[in-house]
Amino acid sequence: MKRLIAAVLAVSCLSGCASMPTGGWGPAKDNGERTETFDEPYVRVVPTQPQDGWPPDKVVLGYLVAMANFDNDHESMRAYLAEGGSWKPDVRPPVTVLDDPEASSPTLIPVSEEDKEATVRLYGDRLGQISSSGQYEALNLPEHEVTFFLKEVAPGRWRIVGQPNELVLFRSDVDRVFRTTNLYYFAPDRQSLVPDPVFLPLLNRSDLPSQLVKSLLSKTTPWLDGAVVSSFPEGTQLLGKVRLEEDSAVVNLSREAAAGDVDQMSAQLMWTLGQLTEIRTMRLQIDGRTRRTSDGIVVQDKGRWEDRGPDAPSRVTGESQYLLAESGRLALLQGNMAVPVPSLRDHTFRDAAVSLNGQQFAGISGQTLYVGDLSGGGQVRQVLKAEKGATLLRPSWDRSGNLWIVQNKGRSSTVWMLAPGQARALRLASPPELRGGQQIKALRVARDGVRVAALIGDGSQTEIQIGRIMPGASGSGAYSLGFHSINAELGSVVDLAWRDADTLAVLGTAGASTSILPYLVPISGGAVQAIGGSFEGTPVSITAAPGKEIMLGIDPGKQNQAPTTCLQSLNEDPRFSTWDCGIAGSSPTYPG
Numbered sequence: 067m068k069r070l071i072a073a074v075l076a077v078s079c080l081s082g083c084a085s086m087p088t089g090g091w092g093p094a095k096d097n098g099e100r101t102e103t104f105d106e107p108y109v110r111v112v113p114t115q116p117q118d119g120w121p122p123d124k125v126v127l128g129y130l131v132a133m134a135n136f137d138n139d140h141e142s143m144r145a146y147l148a149e150g151g152s153w154k155p156d157v158r159p160p161v162t163v164l165d166d167p168e169a170s171s172p173t174l175i176p177v178s179e180e181d182k183e184a185t186v187r188l189y190g191d192r193l194g195q196i197s198s199s200g201q202y203e204a205l206n207l208p209e210h211e212v213t214f215f216l217k218e219v220a221p222g223r224w225r226i227v228g229q230p231n232e233l234v235l236f237r238s239d240v241d242r243v244f245r246t247t248n249l250y251y252f253a254p255d256r257q258s259l260v261p262d263p264v265f266l267p268l269l270n271r272s273d274l275p276s277q278l279v280k281s282l283l284s285k286t287t288p289w290l291d292g293a294v295v296s297s298f299p300e301g302t303q304l305l306g307k308v309r310l311e312e313d314s315a316v317v318n319l320s321r322e323a324a325a326g327d328v329d330q331m332s333a334q335l336m337w338t339l340g341q342l343t344e345i346r347t348m349r350l351q352i353d354g355r356t357r358r359t360s361d362g363i364v365v366q367d368k369g370r371w372e373d374r375g376p377d378a379p380s381r382v383t384g385e386s387q388y389l390l391a392e393s394g395r396l397a398l399l400q401g402n403m404a405v406p407v408p409s410l411r412d413h414t415f416r417d418a419a420v421s422l423n424g425q426q427f428a429g430i431s432g433q434t435l436y437v438g439d440l441s442g443g444g445q446v447r448q449v450l451k452a453e454k455g456a457t458l459l460r461p462s463w464d465r466s467g468n469l470w471i472v473q474n475k476g477r478s479s480t481v482w483m484l485a486p487g488q489a490r491a492l493r494l495a496s497p498p499e500l501r502g503g504q505q506i507k508a509l510r511v512a513r514d515g516v517r518v519a520a521l522i523g524d525g526s527q528t529e530i531q532i533g534r535i536m537p538g539a540s541g542s543g544a545y546s547l548g549f550h551s552i553n554a555e556l557g558s559v560v561d562l563a564w565r566d567a568d569t570l571a572v573l574g575t576a577g578a579s580t581s582i583l584p585y586l587v588p589i590s591g592g593a594v595q596a597i598g599g600s601f602e603g604t605p606v607s608i609t610a611a612p613g614k615e616i617m618l619g620i621d622p623g624k625q626n627q628a629p630t631t632c633l634q635s636l637n638e639d640p641r642f643s644t645w646d647c648g649i650a651g652s653s654p655t656y657p658g
Contacts, residue, residue, distance in 0.1 A: 556587070572586075600645070633646045
C-alpha cells in the first residue's frame, strides 16, 4: 500500500503537545543596565508520547517536536525511535536549522508505506547548522530534504528506524530552546580575550554556570582552534559544581590547574561567568584551596580584568571620528564639522583608515596606498601600488599595528599586510577558503586582533563571513583566515564594520526590500536587528565602535551634489535611531 500525501507541517502547535512557560532565575538588578538572553522567559514544550494508531507522517511530526526537548538526554525523542533506549550520544548531535513553516511552508510527505516499512520526507529551507561544539554556520539552502525511515514494530505502532546523526529544528525552536553565549580565550600574546560564541541548549538554569565552565575547559570550536590559547593546563576539570554564594561564584578546579597562571585563568572565568546577571564576583579555588590574584585579590569582579577585554583597545584613542572632507583630505569630526588634519593638508585620498592607537593613518590615493604619522612627525610614504587593472579596498589596522589590505583584480582577491617597521606591504598566500570566482568585497579586523569580518561574493551574491587570523609556518607568509558564513538573511550587502566584540554593523537589504539600510548582525548567528531612521540618498559605507554612534557615508545620487556623512543619535533601542546628515564629507571611520 502506497500513499502520496502532501501535508503542510504545522510544528508550532502539534495536536496533543503541551507548552508551559518556565521561568529561570529572575534577572539580577543592575540599575536597569544588565539584561542577558539567559534571563528571557522561555516556553518548554512537553511533547506527546507516540500513540498507537498514528500513521507514519504523524509519528514524524511528533518526532520533530520531541527533538526540541533536551530534558533527560532527549528522553521524549527516544520514545519515537525503534531502539530509542540505547541511543545516548557521547557528544551533542549537530542541529540543522530550517526556516519556520509559516515563512517558507516546509512540506512533510509520506512517500511510501508497505510491508511494515515507510518513508517520509521533510522539505524546507535550510538556514544553517549548529555544530556539536555549538558553532553556528549559515548555509542558505532552499528546498532542503530530510528523509525518515520507519517500521511497524507492532500492529499500528510506527517508530523511527536508526539512530539520529543530527537534530532538525525550526528557527522558532532554536530561538526558544537555545541561548547564545561567549566562551573567552586569549589571543596568542595573552593580552586580549577573544570571545568564542556558541549556542547552548537552555536546560536547568541552576546548572548553567557549571555548564559554561565545563565548556570553557574543553576545546574551542574548530574555527578558533590554533588561533587562540587557553590558560588552563591540560586535564583541568571542574570539581563538583559552581557554587553560588549570593551573587558570587565559587569555582573549584582540579589540581592540574595549579600549573596555570591564576590571573589568566581568572580573567577567562570571570568574563565567561560574568555574562550571567546573578554572578557579579568570583572566588577561584584549586583542589579546594582558595587562590589569590597577583595583586592579592580573593573575591574578584569583572572590572578587575576589564583591560583584557576584546574591545579594550578601543578605549585608547577615545574613539575619535574621522572622515574625508569634501576636498578628499583626512579630517577629524568635531561636532558636525570636519576639521582637516594639519599634517596632511597636502594629501588627498579616496579612502582612509586610522590605527587603533590613533597615531598612524593609511590612505588610498588613486591606485596607491600611503601610510604616515597623524602627528606629522614623519613622511607620508608609499607602501603598496595596485597592479594594473586592480583595485585596493579600504585597509584595516589590527591591535598589533599590522595593516591589512585587499587587492581585487578580475574575479580574484589577494591579501597584503604591512607589519610595523616594514617599508612595503607583503603579499600573503591567497586564502584557501576562497572558492573559484569569489572575491573579498570588504575586510575588517576585530579589536582583539584575532578575528576578521568580511564580505565575500561570487558575482551573484555576497555573504557576511567571519574568520580568524592564524599565521602559518614562520616566514612562509601563509595566513589561514578560516572563513565561514554567519548570516544568510541580508542581501545586496555593501559594507560592514565591527560594532563591538559580538556584533557587526552592516549595510544591506532584507526580505523583498531593495533599500540599502543599516543592520546589527550578531556574529553568533543570532537574529538580525534593523537600525531605524531615515536619510536621503544611498548609504555606501558604514563605521562603528563600542558604545559610539554609527556613521554612514551617503551617496546623494544627484549630479553636482557632494557626498555627506550621517551620524547616529544613540538610542537604547536601535530601531528608533535618528540621524544627523548635515555633515559634509565621505568615508567616515573610527580607528581600526
